[in-house]
Amino acid sequence: MTSYDVAVIGSGPGGYVAAIRCAQLGMKTAIIEKYSTLGGTCLNVGCIPSKALLDSSHHYEDAIKHFETHGIEISGDVKVNLEQMIARKQGVVDMTTKGIQFLMDKNKIDVYEGVGSFQDATHVSIQKADGNAAVIEAKNTIIATGSKPSTLPFISIDKERIITSTEALKLKEIPKHMIVIGGGVIGLELGQVYKRLGAEVTVIEFMDRIIPGMDGALSKELMKVLKKQKVKFNLSHKVTSVERKKNEVVVKATNKKGEEVSFTGDYCLVSVGRRPYTDGLNAEAAGVQLDERGRVAVNTHLQTNIPNIYAIGDVVQGAMLAHKAEEEGTLVAEQLAGQKPHIDYNLIPGVVYTWPEVAAVGKTEEQLKEAGIAYKVGQFPMRALGRSRASMDIDGFVKILADKTTDEVLGVHMIGARCADLITEAVTAMEFRASAEDIARMSHAHPTYAEAVKEAALAATDDRALHI
Numbered sequence: 001m002t003s004y005d006v007a008v009i010g011s012g013p014g015g016y017v018a019a020i021r022c023a024q025l026g027m028k029t030a031i032i033e034k035y036s037t038l039g040g041t042c043l044n045v046g047c048i049p050s051k052a053l054l055d056s057s058h059h060y061e062d063a064i065k066h067f068e069t070h071g072i073e074i075s076g077d078v079k080v081n082l083e084q085m086i087a088r089k090q091g092v093v094d095m096t097t098k099g100i101q102f103l104m105d106k107n108k109i110d111v112y113e114g115v116g117s118f119q120d121a122t123h124v125s126i127q128k129a130d131g132n133a134a135v136i137e138a139k140n141t142i143i144a145t146g147s148k149p150s151t152l153p154f155i156s157i158d159k160e161r162i163i164t165s166t167e168a169l170k171l172k173e174i175p176k177h178m179i180v181i182g183g184g185v186i187g188l189e190l191g192q193v194y195k196r197l198g199a200e201v202t203v204i205e206f207m208d209r210i211i212p213g214m215d216g217a218l219s220k221e222l223m224k225v226l227k228k229q230k231v232k233f234n235l236s237h238k239v240t241s242v243e244r245k246k247n248e249v250v251v252k253a254t255n256k257k258g259e260e261v262s263f264t265g266d267y268c269l270v271s272v273g274r275r276p277y278t279d280g281l282n283a284e285a286a287g288v289q290l291d292e293r294g295r296v297a298v299n300t301h302l303q304t305n306i307p308n309i310y311a312i313g314d315v316v317q318g319a320m321l322a323h324k325a326e327e328e329g330t331l332v333a334e335q336l337a338g339q340k341p342h343i344d345y346n347l348i349p350g351v352v353y354t355w356p357e358v359a360a361v362g363k364t365e366e367q368l369k370e371a372g373i374a375y376k377v378g379q380f381p382m383r384a385l386g387r388s389r390a391s392m393d394i395d396g397f398v399k400i401l402a403d404k405t406t407d408e409v410l411g412v413h414m415i416g417a418r419c420a421d422l423i424t425e426a427v428t429a430m431e432f433r434a435s436a437e438d439i440a441r442m443s444h445a446h447p448t449y450a451e452a453v454k455e456a457a458l459a460a461t462d463d464r465a466l467h468i
Contacts (some may be wrong), residue, residue, distance in 0.1 A: 001136065002110070002137070003136070003138070003337075004030045004139070005221070006018075006027050006033065006139070006142060006333075007029075007032065007136060008144055008373070009143050009281070010038020010041055011032075011100065012043070012146045012325065013039075013040065013322040013323070013326045014322075015144030015325075016038060016100050018142050018330070020103060022332050022337075023108060024107065024333075025336070030109065030110040030112060030136055030306050031111055033111065035113075035278075036113060038104065038273060039100050040146050041314075043095065044093060045165070047091075048093055048102075048450065050165070053089050053169065054189060054193055054353055056088060058087075060078070060405065065377075079463065080197050095099050110174075112126045113128065113129070114134070116280035119140075120139075123138075134380065134467055141308065143288075143310065145281060146314045147315065148275055148277045149274055154241060155242045155270055156242075161266065161267055162249055162268045168190045174267070175199040175265065175266050176192055177198065178200070178202075178265055178268070180202065181203065181268065181271065182270070183212075184271060185211065185352050186354060193353050195229060203234065207235065210235070211358065214413070215366070215411070216392060221396060221397065222356075225415075234261070234350045237255050237261070239251060239252070247266055248266060249268040262380060295316055295317055296316050302320070302332050304464060310332045312329050313324055313325030318348075319348060319389045321350065324348045327343050346362060346363070347361055349361040351419070351420045356382075356393065358415045361430060362409070364411060375401050376404050376460055378459030379459060380459055380465055380468065384452055384467045385452055387447035388416070393417035396415035397415065397416065398416070398453050400460045402435065412430070417449050426453065436438040436460040437461045438455060438460045
């Protein structure tokens with residue numbers, strides 16, 4: 001039996017980063033993955049493939065809607081080759097997952113393919129696809145088994161017409177009418193992909209706004225933009241049934257007036273969130289406790305009730321984000337090495353990769369009001385930037401919330417071109433507890449989208465914005 005200092009169960013962004021950091025710190029490390037490729041949900045059927053399709057569909061939309069304005073003329077019809085689009089997406093996935101395998105080899109991490117399950121607190125069994133099994137010994141184990149798409153109790157996912165995000169990434173045809181249940185990140189991103197390619201898209205959301213966890217101003221602006229793109233929204237609707245009839249799917253819901261309404265499409269994407277995945281882990285054999293929501297229960301050090309077993313990422317409490325999992329993987333590895341790392345969960349940014357992109361970090365305006373914190377707001381529209389007008393990306397804004405007394409930045413919320421990248425400036429500033437005036441006094445290159453951050457900071461500093 002091979003013994004390790006650390007065994008990591010799951011090779012998503014949290015798991016593989018934890019394994020690499022453990023190896024860097026001199027620990028003999030193993031990683032266990034049930035699938036034949038490394039990278040978990042994010043690299044195989046999540047973050048990476050969805051961004052590949054978002055980019056491809058964005059190119060198509062630019063070609064049919066914007067090229068002529070830019071003085072680019074295309075002779076003949078511009079057509080979508082969905083098969084090639086899906087193939088390119090898979091190529092990106094394959095390249096990325098092979099990169100993770102390279103990193104495992106480089107860092108001398110042993111990779112085991114199979115389902116990892118606890119025999120006890122220090123022994124992990126690996127059940128391979130061919131029926132064979134192996135057992136390894138681990139002084140410490142990190143659970144990084146991630147999450148799976150959630151559904152509603154009365155919905156039967158057939159993976160053909162009633163689908164999750166996994167199936168939406170490899171459709172054989174462009175839907176005529178895709179009904180999206182859930183107005184969160186995943187539903188909106190994939191809904192926009194197929195809307196660009198020609199599908200009619202209808203979003204049904206239980207809450208009274210889309211992306212409900214983000215600042216209300218972002219919800220309103222994103223819905224306004226998506227409505228201009230002809231996406232249909234039905235907010236405050238409770239789905240009551242989803243039924244497939246041959247090649248049609250009928251979704252019934254109750255609206256806020258209590259009336260039953262019906263929607264018919266050829267595909268229904270169920271995107272009502274994700275659930276922690278512990279199937280097959282046999283956590284009870286190690287004595288590891290789960291909480292009431294099926295997550296692995298951990299303390300502030302991400303340690304379970306069994307001292308040598310830790311858990312990170314989607315399988316524990318907190319936002320289900322790849323970069324949050326990475327930070328947690330690093331934290332556990334460094335703790336095992338005797339270091340004292342720290343994560344500020346308030347400064348984990350959230351991003352929606354629609355176009356325009358949506359990004360945020362820190363407190364929302366609603367949270368500050370609820371907490372009774374006095375604050376001031378600085379907001380600047382993207383359309384006032386020369387860079388935005390040059391690229392025809394004029395939708396959106398940057399909004400900065402700062403403490404009314406100290407001027408410390410408490411939250412930054414933005415929607416616009418390249419906001420997924422711009423948000424890092426806000427994270428950096430807030431990590432160093434910058435004031436709005438600090439950001440306002442920093443030189444920002446011109447012309448750039450980032451100037452909107454400076455202008456919003458100026459607006460929060462005695463209403464000093466220069467370009468509105």
